[in-house]
Amino acid sequence: MESRNDIKKVSCYPTIKGRHSPSVIVIGGGFAGISAARALQNSSFKVVLLESRHRIGGRAYTDYSFGFPVDMGAAWLHGACVKNPLAPVIGRLGLPLYRTSGDDSVLFDHDLESYALYDTDGNQVPQELVEHVGGIFESMLKEVMYCPVFTVLLAEIQMNALIHLNLQTEKLRQEISNDMSMTKAIAMVFERRPDLRLEGLADKVLKWYLCRLEGWFAADADTISLKYWDEEVLLPGGHALMVRGYRPVINTLARDLDIRLGHRVSKIVRDKMGVEVIVDNGKSFVADAVVITVPLGVLKSNSIKFEPRLPNWKEEAIKDIGVGTENKIALHFDRVFWPSVEFLGVVSSSTYSCSYFLNLHKATGHPVLVYMPAGQLAHDLEKLTDEAAASFAFQQLKQILPDASKPIQYLVSHWGTDVNSLGSYSYDTVGKPHYLFERLRIPVDNLFFAGEATSLDYTGTVHGAFSTGLMAAEECRMRVLEKYGNLDIFHPAMGHGEEEQLSAPLLISRI
Incomplete structure (x- = not known):
């Protein structure tokens, strides 16, 4: 039986003329990890991707x-x-x-007319009421910023009560010094304007739209930040x-990458010379840098130990962003x-x-x-x-x-209890600043971070994860090549002109 000390480290790179060629370990085989690995491999880096599951794709399955x-x-x-x-x-x-x-x-990821709502007795809610309450709810929560164009538009369609509701909500957000939950904010608006309260079936429809809002953030409204709920671009x-499905996309992006499935990372050790990544079976990999794309829920669980510890500002970002x-x-x-x-x-x-x-x-x-x-x-x-x-x-x-x-x-599905995810996606919690997403992304020495929770603008989306993978890859490439003094000799395999030439129109329908 091999002891821990008997296990050899696996180098991610060959030796060339007495030195190593640039190398990176990518942790996580979702869209962020695959895009980072693809970009770095296209830049002539030696890349190994470690994925804890026995499939790629992460939370896209x-x-x-x-x-x-x-x-x-x-x-x-x-x-x-x-x-x-x-x-x-x-x-x-x-x-x-x-x-x-x-x-x-x-x-809303669906247009209002595409809903069919029912009460618990099986009676369908009139579509006029569904759309009316949906419009009120949407406008109540949107950030108006006292935009004259928007106010005129509402006046033209004679929705005066809706304008008042908008102004009350935005006024509340401008007035508060401390953040509050969406649940409390809505309750305060109706306390100030009891004439805007909905009753009976209309109130139940409003609760359903609030339920859909919770679905967008994958969280209960009493934990969602009033200040930052709409920061997404x-x-x-x-x-x-x-x-x-997303499988064809992730499979295409992963083609020809060196991916090690069933490799759950337990420890990351960094120093000025490089990084050592240790997996559960005791095997370790060494490289110049690491791109970490595991879900935020996994980082919160502390199942991956960092040596030395991550700085306090990074640990606070991990702790305070909601999942x-x-x-x-x-x-x-x-x-x-x-x-x-x-x-x-x-x-x-x-x-x-x-x-x-x-x-x-x-x-x-x-x-x-x-x-x-x-x-x-x-x-x-x-x-x-x-x-x-x-x-x-x-x-x-x-x-x-x-x-x-x-x-x-x-x-x-079991995204909340799956040890490989421990949640679906991130969101802004009450009392925590939105800039924490950017702090989660910022590199620490030769550790680079990517994933939907590191996207300041596109939180919780596949393209957000994909984009942060590309960003982390470029930051990593620049940092490692500075170390080698070869910053001007490596170039991405695909330039902008080629990318445009390979593009094709999207096939979109609504039949």
């Missing part, structure tokens, strides 16, 4: 158990346009997109589902028995008891509904067996469609 692709993690392209950094590869692969929202809303083009959980329970049926809308929802008196289903049949043609619990409900359902969780989701469906047939198959 396309399952084929039903006989066709179903994304059980990331599923949307937020910003379906050529400006999206993932557009070139998606276009070249000819992957179809299904647009679910035509605008660039931070609140949205690309134009609206939101679109990846009809064939939410949204899971998916995919129900596969033998036939379609639900209306031809993109979202089915159950309205109720609390956000916890509201629910919603994504109708994949609209986008893919397959008879699948995906139940999507977030926040505390997601955590509670993860305590159940897969069978019990699927049964719970089906019972939610039966509330609104009593004649629903039982699913023939189901899939259940």
Whole structure:
């Protein structure tokens, strides 16, 4: 039996003329890690990627158990346009997109008319009420900044109560010195303007929209920051589902990379000479630098030990950025028995008891509904067996469609308890500054950081993770080549001209 001291370190680079060629270890095989590894390999670095799972993709996971692709993690392209950094590869692969929202809303990834909401007795909410309350909720939460154009627009459509609600919300945000939760902010607005309160069915619809807001951040509204909830920058083009899933994209980007699956990192040791990365089985790898792209939830768990410790400002960023959980329970049926809308929802008196289903049949043609619990409900359902969780989701469906047939198959995600993720994606928590996302990204010596939680503008998105991987790769390349004194002799394999030449139009539909 080998002892720890008997195990040899694995060098990530060959020796050339008495010295090493530039080398990097990338930790994490999601979009951030794969994009960083691809960029560094294209820059003639020796790259080894270590992934704890026995697959790549990270929190973008396309399952084929039903006989066709179903994304059980990331599923949307937020910003379906050529400006999206993932557009070139998606276009070249000819992957179809299904647009679910035509605008660039931070609140809705579906247009309001695509909802069919029901009360718990199975009665459908009138569509006029769904759209009216949705418009009030969206405008209530948007940052108006006293924009004259927006105010005139609202006046033109004679929504005076909505204007007052907007001004009250923005006034509240301007007045407070300390941050507060979205739940408290909404309650304070209605305390100030009791005439704006909704009652009965309309109030339940408002609770459903608040439930959808919680789904966007994968967290309960009483933990979401009023000051920073809308800091995310949205690309134009609206939101679109990846009809064939994200697997083809990640597989294409990972082609020809040296990827070691089943390699869970337990320790990272750094000094002026380089970095040593130790995995659970005791094997260690050495290189000039490391790009760390593991999910924020994994960093929070302290399952990876750093020697020496990370600086206090980095540890505080890891601790204070929030990580939410949204899971998916995919129900596969033998036939379609639900209306031809993109979202089915159950309205109720609390956000916890509201629910919603994504109708994949609209986008893919397959008879699948995906139940999507977030926040505390997601955590509670993860305590159940897969069978019990699927049964719970089906019972939610039966509330609104009593004649629903039982699913023939189901899939259940566990992003909150999966040791490889420990959460779905990051968000701004109450009382913590938004600049923490940038602090999480900033390198520490020869350690570089990437992933959706290091994106100041595109938090929680696939293209955000992808972009931070490219950014970390460039920072790493510059730093390592400075060390070698060869900063001017290495160039990315693909220049801007070639990238444009290889681009292809996105195939977007909404049928």
